[in-house]
Amino acid sequence: MHNPQLNAHGELTHLLSIEGLPRAVLTHILDTASSFIEVSDRDVKKVPLLRGKSVFNVFFENSTRTRTTFEIAAKRLSADVINLDVTRSSTAKGETLLDTVDNLIAMHADMFVVRHAASGAPHLIADHLRRLGRSDVHVVNAGDGRHAHPTQGLLDMYTIRHYKKDFANLVVAVVGDILHSRVARSDINALTTLGAAEVRAVGPQTLLPTAIEKMGVRVCHDLREGLRDCDVVIMLRLQNERMNGALLPSAREYFGSYGLTPAMLALAKPDAIVMHPGPMNRGVEIDSDVADGRQAVILSQVTFGIAVRMAVMSIVAGN
Amino acid sequence: MTAHAMPAIELPDADAQCRELATLIRPRLRPDTVLVGIHSGGVWVARRLRELLQLQTEIGLIDVSFYRDDYGEKGLHPRVKPTSIPFDVEGRPLILVDDVLYTGRTTRAAINELFDYGRPASIQLAVLADRGQRQLPICADFSTWRVDLAPTQELELSADANGHLQWSLAEHA
Amino acid sequence: MNTQNLQIQNARLIDPASGLDARLDVFIADGRIAAIGQPPAGFSAERCIDATGLIVCPGLVDLSTRLGSIEPELAAAVAGGVTSLACPPDTKPPLDEPGLVERLVRRSETLGLARVYPIGALTHELAGQRLAEMNSLARAGCIAFSQANQPIDTLLLLRAMQYAATFGFAVRLRPQDQFLARGGVAHDGEVATRLGLAGVPVSAETVATATALLLASETGVRLHLSRLSSAAGVALVRQARLSGMQVSCDVAIHHLHLSEVDIGYFDSNARFDPPLRAASDRDALRAAVQEGLAALCSDHTPVDADGKQLPFAEALPGATGLELLLPLTLLWAAQAKLPLLEALARITCDPAAILGIDAGSLSIGSPADVCVFDPAEPWRVTAESLRSQGKNTPWLGYEVSGRVRMTLVGGQIVFEA
Numbered sequence: 001m002h003n004p005q006l007n008a009h010g011e012l013t014h015l016l017s018i019e020g021l022p023r024a025v026l027t028h029i030l031d032t033a034s035s036f037i038e039v040s041d042r043d044v045k046k047v048p049l050l051r052g053k054s055v056f057n058v059f060f061e062n063s064t065r066t067r068t069t070f071e072i073a074a075k076r077l078s079a080d081v082i083n084l085d086v087t088r089s090s091t092a093k094g095e096t097l098l099d100t101v102d103n104l105i106a107m108h109a110d111m112f113v114v115r116h117a118a119s120g121a122p123h124l125i126a127d128h129l130r131r132l133g134r135s136d137v138h139v140v141n142a143g144d145g146r147h148a149h150p151t152q153g154l155l156d157m158y159t160i161r162h163y164k165k166d167f168a169n170l171v172v173a174v175v176g177d178i179l180h181s182r183v184a185r186s187d188i189n190a191l192t193t194l195g196a197a198e199v200r201a202v203g204p205q206t207l208l209p210t211a212i213e214k215m216g217v218r219v220c221h222d223l224r225e226g227l228r229d230c231d232v233v234i235m236l237r238l239q240n241e242r243m244n245g246a247l248l249p250s251a252r253e254y255f256g257s258y259g260l261t262p263a264m265l266a267l268a269k270p271d272a273i274v275m276h277p278g279p280m281n282r283g284v285e286i287d288s289d290v291a292d293g294r295q296a297v298i299l300s301q302v303t304f305g306i307a308v309r310m311a312v313m314s315i316v317a318g319n
Numbered sequence: 320m321t322a323h324a325m326p327a328i329e330l331p332d333a334d335a336q337c338r339e340l341a342t343l344i345r346p347r348l349r350p351d352t353v354l355v356g357i358h359s360g361g362v363w364v365a366r367r368l369r370e371l372l373q374l375q376t377e378i379g380l381i382d383v384s385f386y387r388d389d390y391g392e393k394g395l396h397p398r399v400k401p402t403s404i405p406f407d408v409e410g411r412p413l414i415l416v417d418d419v420l421y422t423g424r425t426t427r428a429a430i431n432e433l434f435d436y437g438r439p440a441s442i443q444l445a446v447l448a449d450r451g452q453r454q455l456p457i458c459a460d461f462s463t464w465r466v467d468l469a470p471t472q473e474l475e476l477s478a479d480a481n482g483h484l485q486w487s488l489a490e491h492a
Numbered sequence: 493m494n495t496q497n498l499q500i501q502n503a504r505l506i507d508p509a510s511g512l513d514a515r516l517d518v519f520i521a522d523g524r525i526a527a528i529g530q531p532p533a534g535f536s537a538e539r540c541i542d543a544t545g546l547i548v549c550p551g552l553v554d555l556s557t558r559l560g561s562i563e564p565e566l567a568a569a570v571a572g573g574v575t576s577l578a579c580p581p582d583t584k585p586p587l588d589e590p591g592l593v594e595r596l597v598r599r600s601e602t603l604g605l606a607r608v609y610p611i612g613a614l615t616h617e618l619a620g621q622r623l624a625e626m627n628s629l630a631r632a633g634c635i636a637f638s639q640a641n642q643p644i645d646t647l648l649l650l651r652a653m654q655y656a657a658t659f660g661f662a663v664r665l666r667p668q669d670q671f672l673a674r675g676g677v678a679h680d681g682e683v684a685t686r687l688g689l690a691g692v693p694v695s696a697e698t699v700a701t702a703t704a705l706l707l708a709s710e711t712g713v714r715l716h717l718s719r720l721s722s723a724a725g726v727a728l729v730r731q732a733r734l735s736g737m738q739v740s741c742d743v744a745i746h747h748l749h750l751s752e753v754d755i756g757y758f759d760s761n762a763r764f765d766p767p768l769r770a771a772s773d774r775d776a777l778r779a780a781v782q783e784g785l786a787a788l789c790s791d792h793t794p795v796d797a798d799g800k801q802l803p804f805a806e807a808l809p810g811a812t813g814l815e816l817l818l819p820l821t822l823l824w825a826a827q828a829k830l831p832l833l834e835a836l837a838r839i840t841c842d843p844a845a846i847l848g849i850d851a852g853s854l855s856i857g858s859p860a861d862v863c864v865f866d867p868a869e870p871w872r873v874t875a876e877s878l879r880s881q882g883k884n885t886p887w888l889g890y891e892v893s894g895r896v897r898m899t900l901v902g903g904q905i906v907f908e909a
Contacts, residue, residue, distance in 0.1 A: 004757055011394070016757075019686065028397065035382065035399040044435035047385035049395070098801055118803030119688040120758030127757075128801075145805070146688030185688055209685035210693070314385070318394025 004126050007135065011319040014126045014139040015312050017148040018189040026193055030158050032311035033304070039076060040306060049314045050079035053110040057083045058100065059142070060116040065278065066142050069302070070113045070151075073309035079111075101125050111138045111317055119145030119182075138316040140309075146180050151312055152277050153186025155305040157194060159297055160232055162304065163273050167194040173226045173268075174217070175202040175258060176236030176285055179209050179247075183277045184236055192216040202226030203258060206247040223258050227267040235260055235276045238285050251284045261287040265295065273297045328466070333476060333484035336447045336463040337364060341371035343461045344414065344445060348372065352412045355379035357429050358400045360418030360476035363484055364447060368416060379404040379413075386428035408437035414460075418476040420446040423457035448474055448486075495523045495903035496538040499531070500864065503543030507550060508837035509844075509853030518548055520860040523903035527856060543864055546897055549836050551575025551606075551861035552817060553843040553852045555742050555789035556718060558810070559583070559608075561881055562596070565794065565814065566605035568880035570907040572815035573863035573896040574790070575606050576844070576851040580664075580718075581613040582640035588613035588624045590632035597633040605906050607861070609847060611638045611664060614652050620644040623652055626661055635847055636662040636716070641765060643670035650707050657713035662848070664716040667700035667725065668692070668766060677805045679721075679769040683752040689805060692767050697725040705732045708739060716846055717741040719791055721766035723776030730785055740846045743777045744791035745813060745820045746886065750774070754886055760800045760807035761886045764791075782828055787842040790817040794882025812882030819892035822867055832867070860903035869895040 003020045007013045012025055039047055055074040057067050067083060074081045086100060095103075097116070104112065114122045122141040129137050143149040157167075164170055172191055178184040178201050191199045192215070201208060201217040202225075213219055220226035227233060243251045265274065274286075274296045282288045290296060353376045356365030365378045380403045384396040415429055430442060445461040450468055468474060473489040498520040505516045505528065512528070519527040519535055526532050557577040559565045569577055579596070581587035587596070593610045600608035612634030613624045620643055629637070637656055644652070649665075656663045673696040678684040680691025701717060705728060708715035720726050720741050729741045746764060751771045755762045762768060780786045793810025800807050817839060825835035844852030851861055872891050875883040899907035 032395065032399050035384070035401040038401045038403065039385070042435055043437055046435065048431070049385050049390055096798070096802065116803065118805050120805070121803040123758045124760075124801070124803055144688075145803075146690075148688065182688060185686070210680045210691060211682040211685040214682045214685060314390075314395050318390055 004123060004130070007319055012316055013135065013319045014122070015150050015316055016122045016126060016139065016141045018150045018153045018186045018193065019148070021193065023193050023195070026154070026157065026190060029154055029308065029311050029315060030161060032315060033154075033158055033307040036307035036310040037304070039310070046076050046078055048078045050074065050077040050317055053079045053317060054108060055079045055081050055111045055113060055313070056104050056109045057081065057113045058086055058104065058115070059084065060086045060097070060114070060121070061143070062087055063115055063143070066115060069305050070142060070309055073306050073313060076306070077310055077314055079313070097121060097124065098128050101128060105132070105134065105137060109137060111140065111313065113140045113142050114144070115142040116144050119147035121145070140312060140316060143182055145182065146185070147182055148186050149182040150186050151305070151309050152183050153190045154312065155301055155308040156187050156234065156275060156277070157190045158304045158308050159275060159301050160273070162300070163297060164231060167191070167196045170196045170232060171198045171200070171230040172196050172232040172234065173200045173202050173220075173230045174234045174236065175223065175226060175260065177207045177238050177242055178203055178212060178236065179207045180239065180242065181236045185215070187234055188215050188217055200226045200230065204248070207242070223264060224267055227264055230268045231272055233260065233265070233268060233272060233274045235274065235286050237277060237279065238281055255284055259283070259285060259287060260290050262289050262293070265290055275301055278302070328488070330486040330488065331464060333447060333486050337367040337484065338371060339463045340364070340445055340447060340461055341368050343463070344368065345372060347443075349412050352414060353379065353406055354414050354416050355381055355404070355429070355433065357415065357417045357425060358382040361416045363476065363478045363482070364418055365416035367482070367484070368445070377405045379406065381429050381432055383425055383428035383432060386432045388424055388428065402432065404436050408433060408439050411439050412441045412443075413439045414443045414445050416445050418446065419448045419450060419474050420444070420459050420462065421450040421452060423453045423455035426457050427455050447476070450474065495520075497521045497536060498539050498541060498900075498903065499537035500541045500543050500548055500862070503546050503548040503864065505548045505854070506833055506836055507854040508833055509550070509841035510855055511833065512854075513831070513833045518854065518862065520862075520900070520903045523860055525854050525856050525858055525860050528854065541864070541898065546864050546866050547832070548862060548864050550840040550852050550854050551863045551899060551901065552839045553847065553849070554578065554792065554814065554817060554839070555787060555843045555846060556580055556744070557790060557792040557814060558794065560794040562599055563603060564879065564881045565792070566600060566603055566608070568814045568878070569606035570899040570901065571879045571896060571909075573818050573865060573899055574814055575861035575863070575899060575901045576609065576847075576849060577606055578609045578611055578635070578847055580611050580640045581638055582618060582642065586613045586618045586640075587611070587629070587634065588616050588618065590625070590628040593629055593632035593634055604901065604904065606901060607851070609635045609849060611636050613637065614639045614663065615644060615648065618642040620648060623655055626656060627659060630659070630661060635849065636664050638664035638718070639666070641666055641668070646703060646707070649703070650711065653707050653711040653713040657711045662714040662716060663708070664718050665700070665704050666718045666766070667697055667704055667720070669696045669699040672696035672699060677763065677767070678755060679752045679767045681752055681770050683755050687755065687758060694722045694724050694769065694773070697722050697766060698728060701725050701728045705729075705737065705739065709737055715739045719744045719747070719766060719789065720777065720780075720786065721747055721769050722773045726776055726780040726785060730780070733785065740787070741785065742787045742789045742843070742846070743781055745788050745817055746791065746811060747774065747777055748781060748788065748824050749820060750886060755804070758804040759886065760802060760804050761811060761884050761888065763804060763807050763809045764811070765809035778824065778828060781838055782830060784837070784842070787846055788817070788821060788838040789843065790814050792880070792882070794880055795884050796881070797883070800884045811885040812878060812880045813885070814880055815878055816873065816885065816887060816892065818863070818865060818896065819894040822894040823892065860900055862900040863896060864898040865894055865896045867894050869893065871895050
């Protein structure tokens with residue numbers, strides 16, 4: 001099946017998901033991002049690549065954090081950024097997703113950065129653009145339902161590569177609510193594509209998708225087993241609505257079994273790094289001593305995230 | 320080589336050209352002059368010039384991919400290198416170094432990028448080869464070789480493991 | 493009704509009900525099959541139909557057709573060779589009022605296209621709160637009762653079965669446990685895991701099937717299970733049949749060919765309820781249909797573009813199916829190397845027996861509901877080539893074989909191409 005993110009030359013024209021992207025494409029994005037890291041240290045933190053281009057941040061689901069990082073990235077590429085809070089405006093008036101997209105195309109959008117609560121919404125937009133013959137308009141997925149958050153996945157890979165250099169011998173534990181996590185899916189896809197030695201999915205059965213082992217991970221229900229001798233720990237945010245008793249008895253009980261404490265982290269390799277996509281629930285999935293500890297690289301993730309998003313936008317807009 | 324190839328031209332010794340270029344630059348050097356090499360050929364030449372001119376300051380490295388004017392047609396260059404300017408540009412006399420000067424577009428992009436680091440006192444341009452055929456009002460302050468080539472020909476500088484520089488000529492459709 | 497005396501000549505006649513597969517002429521008089529092979533005494537044909545190279549079989553019987561707009565969908569039915577169809581009660585409003593049922597029956601009779609057999613609502617408004625007036629609905633024309641895709645609690649289900657059994661009404665259930673299926677939009681398997689779609693586990697089907705089977709055997713009601721989707725689901729029905737229980741079931745034609753993999757990258761045309769399941773489930777469904785445990789249905793559900801051009805989870809489930817029932821059955825028969833006599837039974841006499849209607853056979857004296865088709869003629873499934881207002885199907889753009897040339901209902905030519 002043709003990957004809808006790639007054009008006829010195999011070049012990335014949308015970023016919808018990590019799944020199905022060749023390793024060379026991921027490496028190219030990471031390499032390009034490393035060039036953008038330096039741009040943010042300059043007096044003028046801007047390059048003129050996307051000058052005159054209009055980037056529409058279309059967020060059907062609220063996320064000030066993610067929207068801001070995309071906004072900064074687009075502005076550092078000299079694009080004009082328009083933020084649309086669709087949660088309040090058009091959908092309330094009965095406009096469909098594709099109605100909204102058609103309107104924005106009529107306003108000469110060059111790129112959509114899309115956040116949506118439904119898995120596959122960015123694919124739907126990309127498919128719509130294909131049917132309209134608008135290969136000059138690009139879609140970047142800023143998180144769709146439980147499906148994918150590819151720029152987060154890429155910035156996580158950038159962070160891992162920054163600290164660990166190579167993926168070949170890495171053991172990575174992804175801990176927490178994998179069932180509802182688009183970050184987990186993107187991380188797992190990226191890690192398996194980049195050749196990590198072992199990826200572990202750690203959590204209770206209620207928070208793991210049925211066929212998660214088919215994504216190439218080792219399932220661990222016991223946090224100790226999941227953390228033992230690993231190089232990287234990726235903690236996932238536990239959404240408040242998961243703690244209402246249907247999937248987990250309580251936040252306290254979850255922390256007791258799956259919370260990352262200094263004692264638990266001691267099971268990992270001494271130089272293991274701890275990552276978290278943010279925002280953290282201190283005392284729920286992660287202990288403050290770990291979150292603020294020397295092994296945490298959570299703020300580096302944020303910094304790298306801007307460069308990675310600059311890389312993604314400049315690559316897709318050029319293809 | 321096929322029969323319809325361009326008449327062979329003699330490719331000069333690039334290392335000798337570097338020495339010649341240093342000789343041209345030396346009388347015009349100021350104490351705070353710094354070199355900025357354009358990836359990738361210009362960086363090799365700038366490194367060589369720094370040795371020959373015995374400059375203290377590290378050279379700057381610049382990749383103009385983010386400033387190119389052909390992004391709209393060609394997209395982002397597949398192998399972008401980080402730009403590194405390890406000195407304060409403000410008020411500094413700079414010499415921009417490249418291997419080949421041709422249309423002038425790369426030089427334009429490099430000048431624009433340098434201005435995002437500050438306002439230099441001056442920017443001069445030093446190149447090993449000048450192919451003519453300028454598309455912008457740009458000329459080299461220092462140049463060792465004026466050469467005319469067909470648009471299908473590409474003059475490429477390469478560096479071996481010992482840092483020895485060598486010219487080659489490639490033909491493309 | 494004024495009908496012509498018709499003779500269909502030179503065709504290959506396939507009548508699964510009688511096991512006949514031979515080159516025989518069909519003679520039609522007074523809207524009924526008058527004779528097969530030799531004309532009855534004194535018969536003179538007013539029209540001779542040359543069916544050289546074509547197959548003549550009973551008009552197809554569809555166990556589940558959602559009509560939407562009645563006229564275009566009944567036109568689509570006869571264009572697909574379907575002459576009798578059962579309409580589930582989840583119309584708008586639901587078929588819980590005798591007046592609604594009567595109107596539907598009268599309207600379809602006036603059109604004179606396919607015969608419509610309404611399935612009445614099992615509960616008032618399908619709300620699962622109180623029993624519908626089954627006797628009045630039966631008098632109005634309902635031939636069975638169903639909850640369609642709406643949930644019902646087990647106590648009310650027991651009561652509904654007891655009540656239906658009292659009067660000898662058949663109950664049809666689409667087995668899906670509402671709690672296990674809650675929020676799910678795709679098979680709870682590899683594809684849903686990968687795409688981050690909420691899953692409907694197989695247990696949603698098996699739990700509901702087991703419940704329905706237990707309550708049916710307790711009440712003695714005639715039970716039909718609609719649109720089974722899983723290997724485990726059909727296994728339960730097989731087991732019940734082996735233990736002597738009178739239970740029937742069907743499988744939607746899409747589930748015979750497609751699996752979760754066909755969702756691809758969120759193709760909302762592959763959104764079905766129940767969902768497309770794993771390839772192993774699809775293979776088990778094929779086996780169940782092949783052995784005659786399950787009949788086939790089109791599960792025809794016209795959905796307009798607005799209902800499909802949405803993110804997968806928000807898109808409406810279902811696909812157009814009336815015009816694809818025959819070609820997809822032929823495709824399955826070819827793939828399974830099954831004689832047409834056997835394969836066509838699943839869309840003619842088997843569903844007719846389940847519905848308890850006089851249809852799906854070419855026996856002498858039965859209504860002349862006939863389908864004449866070219867088994868080899870290829871055609872491309874496009875929005876234009878489909879008569880149904882439902883243009884959405886995973887088969888859009890594909891070429892299929894098997895084109896209906898003529899459809900007769902009660903001896904009347906209602907479709908001719």
